[in-house]
Amino acid sequence: MDFSLRPKTYISLVLIVLFSSGGNIFLSQGMKQIGAVRVGSAMDLVRLFVEIFTSGWIWMGIAALLLFLGCFMVVLSWADYSFVSPASASSYIVVPLVGHFLLGEKVPPLHWAGIMIICVGVGLVRHTAPSTTRKE
Amino acid sequence: MTLRTASFLAITVLANSGGEIAVTRAMKDIGEIKNFKLAALLTVFKRAFHSGWMRLAIALLAAGFFSLLALLSWADVSFVIPATASTYVFGGLGAKFLLGEQLSPARWAGIVLVSVGVALVCAS
Numbered sequence: 001m002d003f004s005l006r007p008k009t010y011i012s013l014v015l016i017v018l019f020s021s022g023g024n025i026f027l028s029q030g031m032k033q034i035g036a037v038r039v040g041s042a043m044d045l046v047r048l049f050v051e052i053f054t055s056g057w058i059w060m061g062i063a064a065l066l067l068f069l070g071c072f073m074v075v076l077s078w079a080d081y082s083f084v085s086p087a088s089a090s091s092y093i094v095v096p097l098v099g100h101f102l103l104g105e106k107v108p109p110l111h112w113a114g115i116m117i118i119c120v121g122v123g124l125v126r127h128t129a130p131s132t133t134r135k136e
Numbered sequence: 137m138t139l140r141t142a143s144f145l146a147i148t149v150l151a152n153s154g155g156e157i158a159v160t161r162a163m164k165d166i167g168e169i170k171n172f173k174l175a176a177l178l179t180v181f182k183r184a185f186h187s188g189w190m191r192l193a194i195a196l197l198a199a200g201f202f203s204l205l206a207l208l209s210w211a212d213v214s215f216v217i218p219a220t221a222s223t224y225v226f227g228g229l230g231a232k233f234l235l236g237e238q239l240s241p242a243r244w245a246g247i248v249l250v251s252v253g254v255a256l257v258c259a260s
Binding site for chain 2: 006014024027028031032034035052053062065069070072073074076077078080081082083085088089091092093095096099100105106107110111112113114115116117118119121122123124125127128129132133
């Protein structure tokens with residue numbers, strides 16, 4: 001079984017991490033601007049949809065997540081889902097770092113410990129065969 | 137963690153893992169992509185989006201997306217995104233039982249570590 005990563009697998013995983021991190025950060029910014037969701041009537045729902053889909057941050061988030069989906073689809077055409085999904089989890093480092101340093105969010109020590117353990121788990125998965133259903 | 141946050145987190149995780157497994161089924165049916173020119177990729181995406189698996193994936197991912205949007209409106213991104221890592225557990229089970237992937241002990245160990253990390257994140 002081949003445990004090495006082909007360049008196209010590596011590049012796809014890097015793009016997946018960048019687009020998923022960017023998408024989540026943009027969406028977070030957009031929804032923070034809109035505020036907590038309170039839907040008491042149909043008009044509230046309409047108002048919420050208008051606010052969501054007129055936000056530049058939300059559209060940037062949607063664009064980034066569509067690019068993420070495209071890269072995700074491409075790499076899944078040859079690699080295992082159980083490999084791609086955890087291997088792309090470097091966004092668990094990128095997102096809290098950006099949340100902490102750029103958005104001013106507080107990240108407690110236990111939270112950081114959890115993130116580090118997640119990363120060790122991802123590292124273990126990264127050293128398994130990218131494809132078990134066909135030759136990588 | 138409030139009941140509202142836990143509920144939306146569960147919807148986000150289950151819809152996303154189910155959606156991604158459905159995307160995998162659609163792409164495995166198409167086969168390995170070897171031509172990365174834009175026109176060729178667009179043709180592949182067009183084929184993929186006509187499959188029933190991809191339609192199911194879109195429905196599930198849309199549910200996960202709107203659930204995530206609601207969640208992000210009141211919770212910190214540095215809590216929400218790591219907490220959704222439990223998608224790995226459901227994804228691993230789905231990959232084994234629905235996609236027929238062979239998950240080695242190392243891969244399972246990685247998934248268990250990710251789960252422990254998620255528990256720590258949720259507790260903090």
